[in-house]
Amino acid sequence: MPLKDILAALVVIVLWGRLLARHPVTRIAPLSLLVPVVGLLCADWFLGEKLGLWQWLGGGVVLIGLVVNPSGMQAARWAASRRRSVGAFFWRSLGGQSPGNPAGVLE
Structure with a gap:
């Protein structure tokens, strides 16, 4: 393997590590999906x-x-928060257990 390939790989690994050290993994990991797109371009x-058409x-x-x-x-976080608040209200109004009140103790 030529020396320039080894150096390029080393630079990429160092830059990727610095990026992960400064930002959350959940924001950085999806960027790895750009590797094939950048390769095609x-x-x-x-x-x-x-x-070809399929590549584009x-x-x-x-x-x-x-x-x-x-x-x-x-959107998923918003829907989950709405589901919890609506579900808790519904079950409390019926006198039953709510997800935030597993023992069924009414407040």
């Missing part, structure tokens, strides 16, 4: 390879997934 731009569509799906992922997590 570099092949197109620097090597003159022509990408696949890259687009990855990018859409990276955009939807953070907003999807926020």
